[in-house]
Amino acid sequence: GSEYLPSISVYQTATNVSLAGPFTRSTFGSGSMSKSSRSTIDLLGEGIPDTSMHEITSVLYMQKEEAREQLTKQDLMKTIDVYLTETETFCFLDIPVEMISVDSPEAEDVKKQNEAYVLLCKERAGNDRFVERMVQTFNGAPKSKEVQSEKINIKDAGVTATLWDMHDTFQAMDFEDQIKQEKAQQVTVPESKIATMKSYSQSTSVGSSVEDESHSSCSADSESVIIVQVPVDVDYDTEELMNNEKLHQNLVIMERVIMENIFQTKLAAYRQLPVLTTEEEVVGRSEDMDQASGLIAVVVPSIEHLWSYSCNLTADRNVSSMVWNTQNPDLLAVGYGEFEYTNQKGGLVCCWSLKNPMWPERIYTCENGVTALDFSTVHPNLLAVGMYDGTVALYNLCELSALPALDSSDSLNMHTGPVWQLKWIEQDRLSKGDEKVETLISISADGRITKWHLGKGLEATDLMRIKRLGFQQSNKLMEKEKRIEALISRQAPGMCFDFNPNDTNIYLAGTEEG
Numbered sequence: 001g002s003e004y005l006p007s008i009s010v011y012q013t014a015t016n017v018s019l020a021g022p023f024t025r026s027t028f029g030s031g032s033m034s035k036s037s038r039s040t041i042d043l044l045g046e047g048i049p050d051t052s053m054h055e056i057t058s059v060l061y062m063q064k065e066e067a068r069e070q071l072t073k074q075d076l077m078k079t080i081d082v083y084l085t086e087t088e089t090f091c092f093l094d095i096p097v098e099m100i101s102v103d104s105p106e107a108e109d110v111k112k113q114n115e116a117y118v119l120l121c122k123e124r125a126g127n128d129r130f131v132e133r134m135v136q137t138f139n140g141a142p143k144s145k146e147v148q149s150e151k152i153n154i155k156d157a158g159v160t161a162t163l164w165d166m167h168d169t170f171q172a173m174d175f176e177d178q179i180k181q182e183k184a185q186q187v188t189v190p191e192s193k194i195a196t197m198k199s200y201s202q203s204t205s206v207g208s209s210v211e212d213e214s215h216s217s218c219s220a221d222s223e224s225v226i227i228v229q230v231p232v233d234v235d236y237d238t239e240e241l242m243n244n245e246k247l248h249q250n251l252v253i254m255e256r257v258i259m260e261n262i263f264q265t266k267l268a269a270y271r272q273l274p275v276l277t278t279e280e281e282v283v284g285r286s287e288d289m290d291q292a293s294g295l296i297a298v299v300v301p302s303i304e305h306l307w308s309y310s311c312n313l314t315a316d317r318n319v320s321s322m323v324w325n326t327q328n329p330d331l332l333a334v335g336y337g338e339f340e341y342t343n344q345k346g347g348l349v350c351c352w353s354l355k356n357p358m359w360p361e362r363i364y365t366c367e368n369g370v371t372a373l374d375f376s377t378v379h380p381n382l383l384a385v386g387m388y389d390g391t392v393a394l395y396n397l398c399e400l401s402a403l404p405a406l407d408s409s410d411s412l413n414m415h416t417g418p419v420w421q422l423k424w425i426e427q428d429r430l431s432k433g434d435e436k437v438e439t440l441i442s443i444s445a446d447g448r449i450t451k452w453h454l455g456k457g458l459e460a461t462d463l464m465r466i467k468r469l470g471f472q473q474s475n476k477l478m479e480k481e482k483r484i485e486a487l488i489s490r491q492a493p494g495m496c497f498d499f500n501p502n503d504t505n506i507y508l509a510g511t512e513e514g
Contacts, residue, residue, distance in 0.1 A: 337369025
């Protein structure tokens with residue numbers, strides 16, 4: 001039995017060797033063994049000398065499945081210690097907390113945002129309006145772009161002031177001040193001459209009893225008065241004088257008074273007011289009435305010409321449009337422009353008033369002929385002007401500037417044909433119910449009815465494009481070519497339009513074709 005035991009242990013050693021699979025070294029010439037095989041050799045073959053193991057040069061190893069160890073009752077009763085350790089924490093999203101001081105200007109906004117977030121979290125629970133879902137954000141691939149800018153040109157500029165130039169400049173300034181002081185001294189009257197003027201006034205008030213004495217004193221004093229009244233040549237700044245606002249106001253008032261005296265009779269007839277007459281005119285009329293008292297008066301209907309709005313600026317110009325101001329019925333705006341393309345020249349807008357029928361109150365020159373005018377109802381100082389090239393301009397009559405306050409020359413949706421009519425319309429604002437807002441509507445020869453917004457400049461929105469159908473053929477030809485040819489249509493030039501007074505959303509448009 002003792003001889004059989006070593007042979008069994010050697011066999012077990014050869015069969016219980018575990019291989020590492022396909023990633024181990026070659027099975028031939030390898031001397032590696034598992035721990036289980038080595039432990040078996042140590043337990044069962046303690047009597048076998050070590051020299052027998054060194055003599056084996058090549059061993060064929062065979063893989064064998066390990067059998068499960070059968071646990072006994074004593075093994076099950078043993079106490080086993082199990083240690084649980086925490087793995088490393090991986091952070092996928094980290095939003096650091098931002099702290100803001102209470103005294104900072106942003107503290108109030110942050111408090112409002114936090115309160116709104118807390119309120120949102122409270123309302124979210126059990127609310128059907130909030131749905132949880134996962135969202136993943138994809139970041140676009142970065143792109144490299146190159147930008148080339150124009151070369152910045154730099155220029156050096158220098159100015160040299162010599163000593164003699166500065167000396168001459170200051171000498172000229174001192175010379176001008178000296179001349180002004182001399183002129184001021186010449187204008188002032190000395191006290192001796194003032195006394196002479198007083199004596200002259202006293203001598204002229206003396207009675208006829210001392211006529212000789214007063215005459216002699218008057219002749220003596222008159223010489224002194226003549227010396228005082230000698231005009232002094234004072235150089236006034238003409239440009240400064242013409243730009244004086246007070247002088248302009250006084251001239252306007254004087255001009256209106258003169259015009260009222262000239263046109264008083266005609267203006268009174270226009271207003272149906274009594275005519276102001278002098279005593280001589282009243283006496284002359286009374287004599288004429290006495291002579292004609294015996295005659296039978298016969299009233300014949302007639303038209304009396306009162307006046308004409310014309311001046312040298314409007315000579316040989318075509319009147320294209322007219323409109324009365326909505327608030328001031330005495331103010332009439334007249335547009336001048338040609339209707340034919342071959343006769344086009346610069347346009348003109350004149351605002352005439354009854355205060356001066358001979359010269360307009362406002363004059364606006366335009367690059368193209370004026371074709372349409374209209375005053376705003378809400379803002380009577382705004383005048384809309386339509387031109388032959390499709391431009392729409394707004395002029396503010398309260399300003400003295402001759403340039404338009406707004407125009408559509410820079411608009412991408414401007415008219416491409418003549419603007420034949422303009423009109424201010426009050427329409428309901430959709431966002432605020434009954435409140436109405438005034439808008440400008442235009443119709444043009446390009447077949448468009450456009451609505452203009454004044455919020456940010458003149459922005460255009462097309463309300464309608466007028467279409468014109470082609471010539472209709474006979475019924476037989478239409479039946480034959482119905483499937484072959486399509487209906488041809490194009491835009492019809494718009495000439496005029498009118499809105500319903502009760503509902504401004506309803507309007508009629510007139511075209512060139514009738």
